[in-house]
Amino acid sequence: MIIDVLTHLRRLREQGNSRSIAAILCLILLQVGLSQPGEARPKPIVEQTQLSFEVAPRMLVKVVHHQDGHIQVHLPSGAKQHLARAGSESPGLEIELSALDVDFDGRLDLVVQVPVGMVNYSTAVYRFDLGLGEFVKMPVIRKADRSCGEFGLIELDSDQQVLRSRCRSSIWRTDVYRPSGGALYLFRSERMLTLPTLDGKVLSLEPRRFGGPLAVWSSHSPAAEILERAINDGLSVPDNGRPLVPLAARVVPMRLLLFDRPGASSTQRYLVQGDRVEMLDEQDGWLQVRYRNPKRGAVTGWINVND
Numbered sequence: 001m002i003i004d005v006l007t008h009l010r011r012l013r014e015q016g017n018s019r020s021i022a023a024i025l026c027l028i029l030l031q032v033g034l035s036q037p038g039e040a041r042p043k044p045i046v047e048q049t050q051l052s053f054e055v056a057p058r059m060l061v062k063v064v065h066h067q068d069g070h071i072q073v074h075l076p077s078g079a080k081q082h083l084a085r086a087g088s089e090s091p092g093l094e095i096e097l098s099a100l101d102v103d104f105d106g107r108l109d110l111v112v113q114v115p116v117g118m119v120n121y122s123t124a125v126y127r128f129d130l131g132l133g134e135f136v137k138m139p140v141i142r143k144a145d146r147s148c149g150e151f152g153l154i155e156l157d158s159d160q161q162v163l164r165s166r167c168r169s170s171i172w173r174t175d176v177y178r179p180s181g182g183a184l185y186l187f188r189s190e191r192m193l194t195l196p197t198l199d200g201k202v203l204s205l206e207p208r209r210f211g212g213p214l215a216v217w218s219s220h221s222p223a224a225e226i227l228e229r230a231i232n233d234g235l236s237v238p239d240n241g242r243p244l245v246p247l248a249a250r251v252v253p254m255r256l257l258l259f260d261r262p263g264a265s266s267t268q269r270y271l272v273q274g275d276r277v278e279m280l281d282e283q284d285g286w287l288q289v290r291y292r293n294p295k296r297g298a299v300t301g302w303i304n305v306n307d
Contacts, residue, residue: 139183143224262286
């Protein structure tokens with residue numbers, strides 16, 4: 001194809017047809033894009049029963065979802081690959097086939113989303129392995145605790161290079177994944193707060209964006225190390241490009257004991273009415289807070305909110 005285009009351009013140049021040459025060049029640029037290596041963002045492709053897309057230049061695959069839940073892939077080699085059945089418990093289920101750059105490596109991946117119940121989805125992600133010449137499950141580092149288990153309803157944020165996986169039980173919950181070393185890892189997750197009502201008795205919460213439940217948000221490294229924790233809105237996903245921002249509150253009692261760890265029985269530290277604290281974590285009815293002392297700097301401790 002490239003040789004044919006170059007031959008045609010040479011003939012147009014010999015004829016002095018500069019406008020046609022310019023038009024063809026514009027079409028070529030629109031086709032291949034203007035992104036630099038490593039910044040390619042292939043356009044997503046979405047279908048329901050069958051899907052065709054390139055997994056690499058001049059390597060076309062065709063994916064077909066059959067009524068019995070069977071998914072068949074026509075590979076570039078001419079061979080056929082059979083993937084796990086989708087929606088096998090409900091034949092004829094309208095699944096969604098998508099071609100998305102899930103791991104942001106500049107190549108499209110196969111995404112199969114199956115509705116589960118009224119609002120939830122079960123999602124499988126496949127990446128084309130050039131060495132094997134077929135699709136394999138997207139490698140995912142699953143060392144940290146997730147809110148949604150497997151992938152739920154997914155959405156991509158190309159600017160921050162994160163994948164969000166959402167699921168719903170009593171409320172919507174979100175897991176956030178990032179690419180690392182050819183795999184995806186859990187970058188951020190939330191755990192709903194199990195404490196009784198805080199506002200007014202122990203702490204007076206500062207205004208927040210939503211009035212829904214609170215959650216403990218955690219940031220993880222690829223090795224599942226906890227990098228930071230902060231309590232804030234459970235319905236609002238934190239900005240993935242910035243550190244977690246804890247919700248702030250004011251101390252209500254005249255004196256509030258500050259312990260070194262949950263379950264401790266004695267301490268000489270305390271907060272006083274009106275002190276402003278940032279809420280970080282929760283464990284067994286104890287709340288971890290940070291108080292920024294004007295003289296000593298940041299002080300972290302636990303308060304008992306069971307009493």
